[in-house]
Amino acid sequence: MYLAIITTLLILTGLTVGAAFVNLGRFNIVVALLIATVKATLVVLIFMHAKYAPERTKLVIIAGVFWLALLLFMTLSDYASRVDYRGVRYPMTQIISNTIEQRG
Amino acid sequence: MHRTGALYGQFKTLEQQKDTATLGMWIFLVTEVMFFGGIMLAYTINRHTYFHAFAMGSNTLSLGLGGFNTVVLLASSFTMAMAVWSAQTSRKKLITLFLSLTILLGFVFFGVKYVEYAQKFHHHLVPGKNFDIFYCVNNPAKCDDIDAADMAKEKEEIEAAAKADPDLNAHAQLYYSAYFGMTGLHALHMVIGAGLLFWLLKESVAGKFNAEWNNPVDIVGLYWHFVDIVWIYLFPLLYLIDRHK
Amino acid sequence: MRTQTTGPALQLPEKHYLNATYGIRSWLLTTDHKRIALLYLASVTFFFFIGGFFAMMIRLHLLTPNGLLLTPDMYNRMFTMHGVAMVFFFLIPSIPAVLGNFLIPLMVGAKDLAFPKINLLSWYIYVVGGLFTLWSMVNGGLDTGWTFYTPFSTLYSNSAVAPAVVGVFITGFSSILTGLNFLVTVHTMRAPGMTWFRLPLFVWAHYATSIVMILGTPVIAITLGLAAMERVFGLGFFNPAMGGDPILFQHLFWFYSHPAVYIMILPAMGVISELIPTFARKRLFGYHFVAAASLAIAVIGFLVWTHHMFLTGQSTYAAVAFSFLTFIVAIPSAIKTFNWTATLFGGSISFDTPMLYAFGFLGLFLIGGLTGLFLGALGVDINIHDTYFVVAHFHYIMVGGAVMGYLGGLHFWWPKITGRMYPEWLARIAAFILFIGFNFTFFPQFILGIMGMPRRYHMYPPEFQIYNVMSTAGASILAIGYLLPMVYLTWAAFYGKVAGENPWPSTGLEWKTQSPPLTENFEETPVVTWEAYDFHNRPDLGLDVPSGKGSPVVAPAHGDD
Numbered sequence: 007m008y009l010a011i012i013t014t015l016l017i018l019t020g021l022t023v024g025a026a027f028v029n030l031g032r033f034n035i036v037v038a039l040l041i042a043t044v045k046a047t048l049v050v051l052i053f054m055h056a057k058y059a060p061e062r063t064k065l066v067i068i069a070g071v072f073w074l075a076l077l078l079f080m081t082l083s084d085y086a087s088r089v090d091y092r093g094v095r096y097p098m099t100q101i102i103s104n105t106i107e108q109r110g
Numbered sequence: 111m112h113r114t115g116a117l118y119g120q121f122k123t124l125e126q127q128k129d130t131a132t133l134g135m136w137i138f139l140v141t142e143v144m145f146f147g148g149i150m151l152a153y154t155i156n157r158h159t160y161f162h163a164f165a166m167g168s169n170t171l172s173l174g175l176g177g178f179n180t181v182v183l184l185a186s187s188f189t190m191a192m193a194v195w196s197a198q199t200s201r202k203k204l205i206t207l208f209l210s211l212t213i214l215l216g217f218v219f220f221g222v223k224y225v226e227y228a229q230k231f232h233h234h235l236v237p238g239k240n241f242d243i244f245y246c247v248n249n250p251a252k253c254d255d256i257d258a259a260d261m262a263k264e265k266e267e268i269e270a271a272a273k274a275d276p277d278l279n280a281h282a283q284l285y286y287s288a289y290f291g292m293t294g295l296h297a298l299h300m301v302i303g304a305g306l307l308f309w310l311l312k313e314s315v316a317g318k319f320n321a322e323w324n325n326p327v328d329i330v331g332l333y334w335h336f337v338d339i340v341w342i343y344l345f346p347l348l349y350l351i352d353r354h355k
Numbered sequence: 356m357r358t359q360t361t362g363p364a365l366q367l368p369e370k371h372y373l374n375a376t377y378g379i380r381s382w383l384l385t386t387d388h389k390r391i392a393l394l395y396l397a398s399v400t401f402f403f404f405i406g407g408f409f410a411m412m413i414r415l416h417l418l419t420p421n422g423l424l425l426t427p428d429m430y431n432r433m434f435t436m437h438g439v440a441m442v443f444f445f446l447i448p449s450i451p452a453v454l455g456n457f458l459i460p461l462m463v464g465a466k467d468l469a470f471p472k473i474n475l476l477s478w479y480i481y482v483v484g485g486l487f488t489l490w491s492m493v494n495g496g497l498d499t500g501w502t503f504y505t506p507f508s509t510l511y512s513n514s515a516v517a518p519a520v521v522g523v524f525i526t527g528f529s530s531i532l533t534g535l536n537f538l539v540t541v542h543t544m545r546a547p548g549m550t551w552f553r554l555p556l557f558v559w560a561h562y563a564t565s566i567v568m569i570l571g572t573p574v575i576a577i578t579l580g581l582a583a584m585e586r587v588f589g590l591g592f593f594n595p596a597m598g599g600d601p602i603l604f605q606h607l608f609w610f611y612s613h614p615a616v617y618i619m620i621l622p623a624m625g626v627i628s629e630l631i632p633t634f635a636r637k638r639l640f641g642y643h644f645v646a647a648a649s650l651a652i653a654v655i656g657f658l659v660w661t662h663h664m665f666l667t668g669q670s671t672y673a674a675v676a677f678s679f680l681t682f683i684v685a686i687p688s689a690i691k692t693f694n695w696t697a698t699l700f701g702g703s704i705s706f707d708t709p710m711l712y713a714f715g716f717l718g719l720f721l722i723g724g725l726t727g728l729f730l731g732a733l734g735v736d737i738n739i740h741d742t743y744f745v746v747a748h749f750h751y752i753m754v755g756g757a758v759m760g761y762l763g764g765l766h767f768w769w770p771k772i773t774g775r776m777y778p779e780w781l782a783r784i785a786a787f788i789l790f791i792g793f794n795f796t797f798f799p800q801f802i803l804g805i806m807g808m809p810r811r812y813h814m815y816p817p818e819f820q821i822y823n824v825m826s827t828a829g830a831s832i833l834a835i836g837y838l839l840p841m842v843y844l845t846w847a848a849f850y851g852k853v854a855g856e857n858p859w860p861s862t863g864l865e866w867k868t869q870s871p872p873l874t875e876n877f878e879e880t881p882v883v884t885w886e887a888y889d890f891h892n893r894p895d896l897g898l899d900v901p902s903g904k905g906s907p908v909v910a911p912a913h914g915d916d
Contacts, residue, residue, distance in 0.1 A: 012188040026350040038346035046339045053191040070140035074147040081606045087670035120467040130543040141573045148577030280597045287590040
């Protein structure tokens with residue numbers, strides 16, 4: 007069982023390196039993070055026995071991931087909604103700026 | 111509180127002790143997730159703002175060494191899981207074997223990291239007064255470990271990046287701050303993990319672990335796997351930015 | 356046990372945790388959660404004095420508009436070090452590390468916490484962190500504000516920032532380990548029959564606090580780590596000249612520091628949830644709602660941090676979202692306040708000292724909490740941000756709320772901790788002095804804030820002087836209110852009247868063992884068959900329970916208090 011997992015992990019590593027050489031533009035990072043998440047999930051579920059752990063452990067894991075997501079997304083939402091902060095335009099601020107320009 | 115054999119005084123049964131210790135380790139790992147999460151946030155904000163500098167920085171890292179290290183760590187996770195399995199099935203000799211392999215792979219990782227860090231130092235890529243992203247391109251003779259073809263490619267990339275970002279040096283320093291910060295923190299955790307593994311090795315040689323009592327192997331295993339997971343994320347984030355150019 | 360009115364004086368039990376072993380090594384190497392709680396009591400009281408000293412300097416300096424006592428640089432150091440000492444080294448550890456450590460194993464029916472050695476380690480970590488910060492205080496001080504905003508703290512400050520930052524970083528781990536210990540203990544070490552919904556609300560409050568400690572403290576650890584790296588090695592994450600971003604520091608800092616204020620208040624709320632049922636002799640109204648509200652405060656508290664950054668150039672959209680969330684987080688606190696008040700209705704109320712502190716908490720927390728809503732309202736915040744209104748708001752909550760809870764709890768559980776009662780009338784007088792002193796100190800600051808006096812300024816226009824003088828006068832009264840308990844509680848620990856197992860009486864499991872407790876807490880593991888705060892079905896308390904439905908339980912007579 008562990009052999010199957012380690013093989014899969016190695017294959018996924020190869021995949022992520024290969025994907026880095028393909029020009030997917032903005033989606034390169036998405037693909038890379040997706041593959042990394044699949045690898046991490048395999049390690050957590052099988053190597054760390056989370057699949058066979060009590061419900062409480064699963065709750066702890068989900069809470070940890072959720073809080074990390076909170077930190078990242080809520081902070082990014084502040085940056086994303088700032089209009090023209092440090093000369094960087096996030097997609098959302100582009101929409102806001104366009105709207106402001108349109109309304110004059 | 112007194113200890114009888116493996117059972118600590120505040121617990122009623124070994125089962126309760128095992129349950130408690132395992133929950134404790136999982137909660138501790140959640141704190142580690144938030145700890146690394148903070149520096150990941152700093153990385154994310156800066157990568158978005160200074161994409162060209164980050165791409166440039168990423169391309170100066172050796173994909174070969176980074177990929178090799180990823181394989182090494184994944185293998186060490188495998189050997190660690192096997193060590194836990196050996197303990198659960200009372201295969202005492204195998205526990206020692208797999209723990210030794212895990213430690214060995216850990217040291218291989220350190221070795222490669224040392225080579226990488228030394229290279230960065232040599233190339234003036236350590237954040238601080240001497241930081242200079244243009245150093246190797248301007249002084250090819252000093253950076254003789256980069257061959258001619260790679261050097262030409264780097265020159266091309268750096269010129270394009272400098273055009274897109276006039277402040278390339280300062281922003282590249284941010285990339286390297288993130289690089290050293292994240293990999294340094296990760297390496298520190300690995301050193302602690304290696305220490306724990308040495309302790310486990312000593313205990314396993316003394317024959318302490320069997321199907322009835324193997325909780326320490328289990329919990330150190332959880333910690334080691336977590337350190338591996340951090341690297342699983344660090345590798346694409348640091349080494350694989352914009353490699354397709 | 357009925358409160359003794361007449362009869363022979365009680366005796367202290369022969370063996371208890373204080374006389375179980377002797378010598379300094381038995382204290383410094385103890386793994387007994389009760390002794391560790393006392394070690395923490397000593398250390399947090401020490402830092403309270405340090406913070407109090409700096410507060411005294413601030414208030415003395417602000418007696419006159421032009422600030423004759425200190426130079427502007429020195430004044431900056433005073434308020435900074437007051438904040439750092441009080442927040443990180445007094446408020447955050449106070450109730451959890453002193454009362455939580457002592458009581459949680461007793462309340463759940465365990466022999467000790469889940470990880471006793473880690474508990475001791477957390478105290479040592481606290482001490483080491485404290486030493487680093489003290490080093491900073493005597494070697495140049497710290498003048499960045501307790502919020503360490505960059506790039507001032509990382510680039511331009513001429514004070515000892517690095518050691519202080521390292522000190523706070525280290526002490527953070529003490530907090531994390533305490534929280535970890537509590538969470539695991541509540542999950543795995545409860546006695547038979549102690550189900551989740553029979554737990555005292557003090558335990559629920561600490562459970563919620565521990566969640567916040569676990570999830571928030573690592574973030575400030577990494578933030579201060581990065582700031583220290585920047586200060587010492589010149590990295591650049593927060594330095595605009597190098598492309599870094601001061602706003603990033605603020606986000607990372609407040610992601611922890613806002614939930615940190617919930618770390619400070621939730622345990623105090625837990626104490627109040629114990630005091631009010633005991634001194635009204637009535638089951639807490641809405642137990643499940645109060646427990647749920649504690650968890651809600653812990654969770655929602657993580658969603659509001661950006662309200663400290665309304666004036667940093669945020670877009671209206673983000674600001675509105677965070678303002679809305681800030682209003683939402685007030686709701687669980689309100690639910691609790693309503694439930695405490697409802698508990699009083701129809702109860703049999705007595706005015707013992709802990710209850711006086713509970714009443715003080717109710718009123719002062721109410722004011723502090725409501726003024727928080729003023730600050731959360733965007734338009735108002737633009738005018739009162741960084742003024743004395745903010746200072747008054749948080750002092751009402753932290754001092755009027757958390758410290759009152761801490762003192763009320765110390766008084767309430769002092770008989771359990773030491774086996775002896777404090778002098779009741781002196782304690783009541785001290786509580787009144789404290790309440791009066793507190794209001795004189797901080798209410799004028801609300802007015803100053805509205806009038807526009809900024810915080811952290813070493814001088815002010817002459818028309819503000821009357822309120823500043825009032826505030827300083829109040830502070831001297833407040834100081835007496837703090838010194839009195841320190842003196843008489845210490846005296847009472849050695850010479851107070853022996854209290855017996857359950858002097859109040861109260862319903863918690865901790866009151867079903869001797870005072871002071873044995874090292875192993877209980878002679879044999881208790882089996883819990885009663886609900887929390889169930890005054891009507893506890894004949895062992897010796898209270899007069901009238902048979903009529905709805906009649907209040909009769910408060911015991913007070914004899915020779």
